[in-house]
Amino acid sequence: MDHAHDAGTGSGLDFGIFFFAAVGDEAADTYRMLLDGARSADELGFAFVSTPERHFHRFGGAFPNPAVTSAAVAAVTENVQIRAGSVVTPLHHPARVVEDFAVVDSVSGGRAAISIGSGWNVNDFVLAKDAYDTRKQRVTEDVAAIRRAWREGTWTGENPRGVEVTLDLYPRPVQKDLPIWLTASRSEATFRQAGRLGTNVLTHLENQDLGALRENVRAYREEFAAHGVGGRGKVTVMMHTYVAPTTEEAREVAVPWLKRYLLTALDLETRAVSSGGSMSGGRSGNPLMAEENGRRRVAELGVNRYLAGTSLIGSVEECVDVAAKVRDAGADEVACLVDFVADHERMLAGLPCLNEVRRRVATG
Numbered sequence: 001m002d003h004a005h006d007a008g009t010g011s012g013l014d015f016g017i018f019f020f021a022a023v024g025d026e027a028a029d030t031y032r033m034l035l036d037g038a039r040s041a042d043e044l045g046f047a048f049v050s051t052p053e054r055h056f057h058r059f060g061g062a063f064p065n066p067a068v069t070s071a072a073v074a075a076v077t078e079n080v081q082i083r084a085g086s087v088v089t090p091l092h093h094p095a096r097v098v099e100d101f102a103v104v105d106s107v108s109g110g111r112a113a114i115s116i117g118s119g120w121n122v123n124d125f126v127l128a129k130d131a132y133d134t135r136k137q138r139v140t141e142d143v144a145a146i147r148r149a150w151r152e153g154t155w156t157g158e159n160p161r162g163v164e165v166t167l168d169l170y171p172r173p174v175q176k177d178l179p180i181w182l183t184a185s186r187s188e189a190t191f192r193q194a195g196r197l198g199t200n201v202l203t204h205l206e207n208q209d210l211g212a213l214r215e216n217v218r219a220y221r222e223e224f225a226a227h228g229v230g231g232r233g234k235v236t237v238m239m240h241t242y243v244a245p246t247t248e249e250a251r252e253v254a255v256p257w258l259k260r261y262l263l264t265a266l267d268l269e270t271r272a273v274s275s276g277g278s279m280s281g282g283r284s285g286n287p288l289m290a291e292e293n294g295r296r297r298v299a300e301l302g303v304n305r306y307l308a309g310t311s312l313i314g315s316v317e318e319c320v321d322v323a324a325k326v327r328d329a330g331a332d333e334v335a336c337l338v339d340f341v342a343d344h345e346r347m348l349a350g351l352p353c354l355n356e357v358r359r360r361v362a363t364g
Contacts, residue, residue: 013327015358016048016080017041017351018238018335019069021062021342030062033344034069035076040348042077044355048113049073050083050335053091055124058264066114067100074108082108085202086117086183089142090135091128095155095169097146102173110174115181115202115236116143143180143197150178181236184216191216195223200234202335205310210329213237217330234332241312241336243319243353253346254313261340262302312336312357319357324364 017037021030038049051069054060063069066084073082082104089097097114105112118135119125125132149155149169156166181200184190186208194201201220205213217235224233240258244250312319312334323334336354341347 013323013331013361014047014333015323015354015361016046016050016083016236016333016335018050018052018085018337019063019339020052020060020337021339027062029344030339030342031069031072033339033342033347034062035072036344036348037338037351038073038080039076040351042080044351046080046355046358047333048081048083048335049077050085050115052085053088055121055127065100067104070101070104070112071107074104074111077108077111080111081113081179082111083113083115083181085115085181086119087114088119088124089116089146090119090131090138091124094142094145095149095157097142098149098155098169098178099171101178102150102169102171105173105175105178106171108174112173112175113179113181115183116146116199117183139182140193140197143182143199146178147180151176181234186212186216188216188219191220192223195220195225195233196227198224198228198233200236202236202238204238209310210325213326213331214329221330235330236333236335237326237331238335238337239310239312239326240306240340241319241334241338241354242341242347242350243312243314243316243357244350245315245353247314247318250314250350251307253343253350254341255307257341257343258306258313262298266298312354316353316356316360319354320360320364323357323361327361 019034019037021033034051041049051066051073052060052063053066054063066087070082070084073080084101087097101112101114116139118139119132122132125135131138150173153169153172154166155169156164158164179200181202182190182194182197183202184194185203185206191201191203203213203216208216220235221232224231240254242250242254244253307313309322309325312322314322326334338347338350338354341350
């Protein structure tokens with residue numbers, strides 16, 4: 001197994017841009033912000049641009065197929081790695097995942113990458129209802145199947161006549177191996193699974209603090225060293241991000257947007273729970289979520305938590321300090337969630353300040 005594309009170096013902290021907007025009625029505005037932001041990130045020297053997979057709700061609803069948005073990003077950039085995360089592979093045939101991202105890899109000249117997730121929203125599985133109960137097991141199988149099909153360029157399966165056939169996959173990608181992340185929430189077991197599989201890790205600070213992150217990264221590195229082939233893996237942490245010259249300016253812009261964004265996310269989770277599912281990350285339901293005023297209180301608590309050191313919302317100096325703490329907890333990259341600020345011009349205006357954070361962390 002070749003991990004040359006997946007292995008982190010263990011030094012420094014890279015930054016990339018993650019788009020995850022709560023889409024309005026005018027999706028065209030969201031895509032204009034995505035493409036303009038991707039161009040800017042590419043010109044400024046960020047490491048990657050990422051888009052997610054989401055279905056059936058305003059929260060992330062602009063991104064039902066990250067292969068499509070990745071191809072759009074590939075067409076307007078030259079240097080950034082183009083990531084999709086999470087691709088909910090239990091909703092898809094592995095051969096189709098390989099076909100789709102081989103297109104992205106070809107269009108971009110070898111810059112495609114994906115993060116694989118099991119999915120959590122029970123309602124998403126109307127697309128593949130028999131896959132819900134076995135989704136976590138499927139992820140392990142999918143990592144192996146996607147790696148093998150990407151490298152070998154074939155898929156073996158049974159056709160409708162009961163005949164086993166081995167088929168060629170096209171287009172052939174540029175990269176010999178597809179860089180793969182595994183999406184993990186706060187579960188040490190998932191971090192360890194990523195280590196055993198030899199994948200990178202995509203995580204967040206929504207329901208783990210820096211101490212928990214440090215322990216999860218330690219467990220991941222331990223498993224990776226025992227099962228990987230060289231390197232140490234790469235840990236990427238998603239963080240809500242808006243950087244401005246002063247903390248006051250950053251919060252004045254970001255906080256109202258962040259509160260609105262979190263309310264949209266809470267509505268999605270409430271609907272999932274009411275349909276017999278669980279909240280994201282496997283969390284149990286919060287009684288406050290049952291009514292609107294309660295959700296507003298939960299959103300307020302969420303905003304306060306992010307402003308207390310689990311986001312990059314603030315001045316350059318403040319964000320350099322937070323980013324350094326994330327690096328010291330074992331992270332290799334920060335995936336900056338920027339488009340919760342759904343003001344096109346203000347989002348773009350924040351990127352040069354974020355780039356200054358990136359530059360200072362790299363030289364600090």
